[in-house]
Amino acid sequence: MNSSKTRIVVLGGGFAGLNFVKHIDKDKFDITLVDRHNHHSFPPLFYQVASSEIDPSSISFPFRRELVKKASGRVKFHMESARSVDVSRHCVITDHGSIPYDKLVIAFGTTNNFFGNDALKDEVYTLKSNDQAIRIRNEILYRCERASIEPDREKRRRMLTFVVIGGGPAGVEMAGAIGELKRYILRRDYPDIPLEDMTVSLYEGRDKLLASMSAESSETALKDLKSLLVDIHLGRQMKSYADNLLTFDDGSTLYSEMVIWTAGVTGRPLEFEGTDFRQGRGGRFPTDRFCRVTGLDDIFAIGDVNLMTTEEYP
Template identity: 70%
Template sequence: MSTKQKIVVIGGGFAGLNFVKKIDKSKFDVTLVDKHNYHTFPPLFYQVASSELDPTSICFPLRRELRKHNCHGVAFHIGKVRKIDVAAKTISTDYETTHYDKLVIALGTTNNFFGNKDLIKDVYTLKSTDQAIRIRNEILFRCERAAVEPDNEKRRRMLSFVVIGGGPAGVEIAGAVGELKRYILKRDYPGIAPDDLSITIIEGTDRLLGTMSREASDTALRDLNQLMVEVKLGRLMKTYNDNVITLDDGSTIYSEMVIWTAGVTGVPIEFSGTDYKAGRGGCFPTDQYCRIEGLEDIYAIGD
């Protein structure tokens, strides 16, 4: 039996994978747990969604990476973590319960619907490879259907796209659909006029890319306008029912495909054996060593 302490890392994204590469395996037994058996590169989800990249271009098997020298000895277990029992020092997934001496949470973020959970049934999201593929397939299917639709109004409705959220992901996917409108339709779908496709991006603040510089915001706005993307700033979506978006000023937009990129929140996880609750936005407040404040032997890293 090994006398080394066991570290369990939840999440094989940037933070989790880099952690298991750097930690001294001669001092710890390390197990990496993830709901997928592959690592992805999230900044390029929009390129998969817009058919500019194949999914395999941004994904690679975790087990292949763990065979490399700096990961020698790291075990991989597949499973979505359902519960952390702080008292028993175990995590429970869909398939097993695993003991830890020290736990590292690196689950990243998921979509934030700001309390409107019903939206998940009606909108398209862009937080995983599967979601990006779903968007890609739907956009292509709509273009194919529109190419053989004789009714002008039905064709325009099929090609009515709205992106909610003017952050990096929203700007990127809106720009990609704008490129489809300006450059690709006339080449691949000559029967569809560019004006038949509408793409609108809605942002609640007064500028795009709010976390970046004013120059970046202005450049993004200029480039989206050149790609024939309509930009609505200072507007919030209130409801989305029967393909109609209602904004906070009472105006409406018809859209048969809404892509939600309006915000993120921490991946929710259940704790037992403690009364601990995650902070605002699902965040875990930590000290300077990434130890979660209020929990013993549990750390949080990454998004």
């Protein structure tokens, strides 16, 4: 790299990170983009990949192809996972070595929040990447194929009991997509499966769907999901999931071999060496109005991992 330029390392090629490197002045800065994947994806449509409505390539493109457009080819790309940041040496430690920086921009985005129950990570299905969406898609189709030739009705019903935990946007979309499969596709593609043998359930701990949105949006989502034959359970929090048995806060249980977790997000963790800095509320990085991380020099945070509080927006 040109030592006369300020070296900027960007961690994460999501909406924030990719737009940042595309628009910054390449004549003034040496820029390195680091991401654990070699492609950018459009997360709002992961649920359509998971329900076989679109192909993964429809919502993804390679970073390297994008970075050669509009003279952006001067951006270096590293397919690596950032493990920690050594603030005294000004370098990012990755799973393949280290990358020095003058300025560091953290644009990790968020990951699944299991609210302290990290054992769930290996038990449930999640929807934060194309790989995870493809895994859900393959499992749903596999279960439909197996159920279509299963003579034991109880076993068939167990195969086709799908549960979505979390009534936010991702949960509503995912439950609705499986509901569309039940209402519109099952009779046509799987005529040997009785409609009542498939169950799609959505559980939300609060008393309404889409709690962060308007009352009208919540009511519309509830109405539309019911029309897609989705069973809605509000005010019910999942406490545990083991041996395919869900346990809820009211003591009730439900057997399901496929639980899709969309109950919340948290900032991706990142370790810091040479400082006692810790990430803030929700795993996010507290910043000032210029996106500078509070308590760290030459480090910025943008996108979903940024926690910028003001008097107007506390």
